[in-house]
Amino acid sequence: MKILGIVSVWLLFLGQVLADDPGKESVAQLRTVLLFGSHHELAKVVPEAEPAEEGHAKRMQLIKNLNFTNYGLLGSETKPIWRSYTNWAAPMKGSDEIMLSFEPNSETEADGVKLDLELWQGKRKVMKTTQPLKNNNWLYIAGPEWRGGRLIVGIELLPLSH
């Protein structure tokens, strides 16, 4: 009876090991923010939006035609990057209007990873690209216009140790 119990425990342990999918292993994290850039006062256009970090505005100043006066943060989300599976980011909580899918394109390196990115607007895929991302570097995707401004998706690669 004792032997039967030990065997059962070992079988359970073995089943758990086999059930672990290495493709689901997290290799890094992706922080996604949804920004709203506008030349109007945010309080009048989107009263509920919080002001975005100054870093976004500084980086955007370098882009011609995207140098908005004000930047609001509509949503933020941090999701794991799985080794061989696609994950989704929906920075706007409760909304699937703007979504982003991401999946590693190659082996993860110490300083970054190359990602297959897809931007979805209203359940339609509007962009697909493969981008090499470095740790703590930002990639912005200037998306559709809205209320005289523009929706901008910001992506930052975070290492696992973050």
Next chain:
Amino acid sequence: MNQERKEELIVRWMDAEQLSAEENQQLEAILAAEPELKTLRNGHHSMREELQSVYGQPRDLPYGDFFQTKLEQAIRDSELEFAEASKASFNWRDTLRWWVAPVTVGAMAIAFLAGTRVGTAPVEERLVVAEAQIRPLVYTPEGGVTSTIVNADAAGTSVIVLEGLQPIPDSYDLMAERKSSSDRAATVKLLSRISSSQIF
């Protein structure tokens, strides 16, 4: 009479050879059937007489046996010389064959050692892989949508600018769903708190 026998008789008759009685009977039968052969024979005889009058009667070569003996001796001498020369060359090559192989191997070994000692040290080959700076491509499935990639600053910021996307209507309240989501979350928290209090 077959054709070969007929031609033989005609040729012998033309050359004025002596024919037997039976052969003469056969020849007469042939000449009776082909009388023009007599004319040909007369022409042949007259031509032979003319040639003999010009070149004279055929005579044997003077000292024929002497020259024949000399020719046969010369042929035997040449064959003997050739045999001796072949034997001499065979012996030289046969001797050489036994020590050519080790000498060749030794020469190759010396050349190899000389190449390793005298020559310059081999340079370690390094596989140089140039990191291709491939510019990322952006695919926009919808027609009329264009993209531009901009590297903003030295900090590594990049921007993809999409133009031509369908604008989101101003009446669409993005934040409404966020608020409703927050409300739903608050409701869930409230319900869980109520249920928890009921349990305890």
